[in-house]
Amino acid sequence: MTSAARTRVLTGITTTGTPHLGNYVGAIRPTVQASRDASTDGFYFLADYHALIKCDEPARIQRSTMEIAASWIASGLNPDKVTFYRQSDIPEIPELTWLLTCVTGKGLLNRAHAYKAAVDKNHEAGKDTDADVTAGLFMYPVLMGADILMFKAHKVPVGRDQIQHIEMARDMASSFNHLYGEHFVLPEAVIEASVSLLPGLDGRKMSKSYDNTIPLFAPAAQMRQQIAGIVTDSKAPGEPKATEGSALFQIYQAFASTEETTALAQAYAQGIGWGDAKQVLFERIDREVAPMREQYQALINNPAELDRLLLVGAEKARSLATPFIRELRHAVGLRALSSGVTAQAVKEDKVALSSFKQYREKDGLFYFKLVSPQGQTLLQSLGFEAPKEAGQAIGRLQSEGAAALDALAHLFQPSTPDGLAVVLTELIKMAKSVNLDKK
Numbered sequence: 482m483t484s485a486a487r488t489r490v491l492t493g494i495t496t497t498g499t500p501h502l503g504n505y506v507g508a509i510r511p512t513v514q515a516s517r518d519a520s521t522d523g524f525y526f527l528a529d530y531h532a533l534i535k536c537d538e539p540a541r542i543q544r545s546t547m548e549i550a551a552s553w554i555a556s557g558l559n560p561d562k563v564t565f566y567r568q569s570d571i572p573e574i575p576e577l578t579w580l581l582t583c584v585t586g587k588g589l590l591n592r593a594h595a596y597k598a599a600v601d602k603n604h605e606a607g608k609d610t611d612a613d614v615t616a617g618l619f620m621y622p623v624l625m626g627a628d629i630l631m632f633k634a635h636k637v638p639v640g641r642d643q644i645q646h647i648e649m650a651r652d653m654a655s656s657f658n659h660l661y662g663e664h665f666v667l668p669e670a671v672i673e674a675s676v677s678l679l680p681g682l683d684g685r686k687m688s689k690s691y692d693n694t695i696p697l698f699a700p701a702a703q704m705r706q707q708i709a710g711i712v713t714d715s716k717a718p719g720e721p722k723a724t725e726g727s728a729l730f731q732i733y734q735a736f737a738s739t740e741e742t743t744a745l746a747q748a749y750a751q752g753i754g755w756g757d758a759k760q761v762l763f764e765r766i767d768r769e770v771a772p773m774r775e776q777y778q779a780l781i782n783n784p785a786e787l788d789r790l791l792l793v794g795a796e797k798a799r800s801l802a803t804p805f806i807r808e809l810r811h812a813v814g815l816r817a818l819s820s821g822v823t824a825q826a827v828k829e830d831k832v833a834l835s836s837f838k839q840y841r842e843k844d845g846l847f848y849f850k851l852v853s854p855q856g857q858t859l860l861q862s863l864g865f866e867a868p869k870e871a872g873q874a875i876g877r878l879q880s881e882g883a884a885a886l887d888a889l890a891h892l893f894q895p896s897t898p899d900g901l902a903v904v905l906t907e908l909i910k911m912a913k914s915v916n917l918d919k920k
């Protein structure tokens with residue numbers, strides 16, 4: 482396969498915590514496995530700019546970056562085969578973030594789940610809507626869009642909570658391509674369907690926010706102790722135990738072969754004591770983790786080597802990012818003045834606006850559509866009883882943009898799957914041109 486035809490897979494890991502068994506089973510292990518697929522090019526990075534949105538403790542950011550980098554490499558990610566880097570080592574990413582910011586409707590960002598959740602929480606608490614909400618949280622999806630679009634990723638493996646962000650990245654790519662020509666690849670989210678979430682010490686999903694995690698690379702003695710703390714029922718040794726709903730059993734299953742799992746199920750039925758079951762679980766996990774733990778410790782003890790590996794990765798990444806951002810800057814008009822520009826070219830740029838067309842159909846109803854300068858229908862309304870209704874809908878689209886697109890969604894048929902982003906971009910562009918003319 483030529484390099485252009487290869488599938489690019491990209492994912493980021495926010496550097497705010499210490500990797501735990503849930504991260505390993507749900508993300509690290511399957512991703513490392515997938516990274517060995519010779520038909521794909523993998524881009525894996527430490528999302529440390531994203532970490533700043535959630536965390537203002539410098540030492541924690543630094544420590545987490547080190548632990549996550551060491552964990553991924555110790556778990557088998559091969560930095561020679563993939564591009565493994567730190568987001569903050571790529572200055573082209575914040576630069577692209579700005580270019581995307583200028584083609585992203587604010588209304589699109591208003592709808593982001595994380596921002597909306599913060600706003601809703603404030604609302605319920607009777608606080609100002611935006612209390613304690615940073616512009617960083619609001620801009621989170623744009624930075625993530627830049628991460629993805631910068632490397633023309635086709636596939637982005639993420640958790641379910643991130644699907645909306647990938648859709649937004651597609652919207653940004655569509656808008657930019659629509660305005661400035663085909664520069665970006667439209668990415669797709671990939672959801673690991675087979676991975677069931679690992680339960681934590683208390684039986685709920687293993688997660689830092691529940692404080693119920695077992696660190697992946699804790700020393701063996703500590704791991705044994707933590708496993709001893711997994712909740713069980715109070716059945717005595719000798720009493721048969723249920724595998725259903727047993728956190729211990731589910732964790733075992735994530736590490737064991739089918740035969741091993743069957744054997745533990747039998748032991749449950751025969752009344753294995755919880756202490757013994759925990760010993761079985763510890764030994765099984767340790768069998769997989771112990772060899773990696775050694776390399777993990779070696780890396781943690783040699784941070785200069787981690788720095789070096791990450792910088793090599795950043796250099797590989799920048800060999801793509803640097804020429805690409807140059808192309809994008811040129812596309813938007815951040816160009817050498819000596820490359821020439823005529824007054825005529827300015828005029829030509831300016832006339833390219835979409836427009837609303839209102840008309841009546843044979844069915845007697847009144848319709849409107851938004852038509853691009855090239856004559857393509859971008860938005861098609863359904864029929865209205867009166868011309869005034871159609872006019873009002875157009876008015877709201879012009880004054881409210883994204884909000885009206887949401888509120889009036891039942892009245893339109895977007896012409897393409899990515900059509901709404903393009904419509905939004907056109908509405909913004911039409912409004913911008915009115916403002917420019919006023920100045």
Ligand code: TRP
Binds near residue numbers: 492493629640
């Ligand atoms: N937001 C992602 C998460 O919390 C991390 C991330 C940042 C990411 N940039 C990305 C994931 C780009 C995929 C692609 O999980």
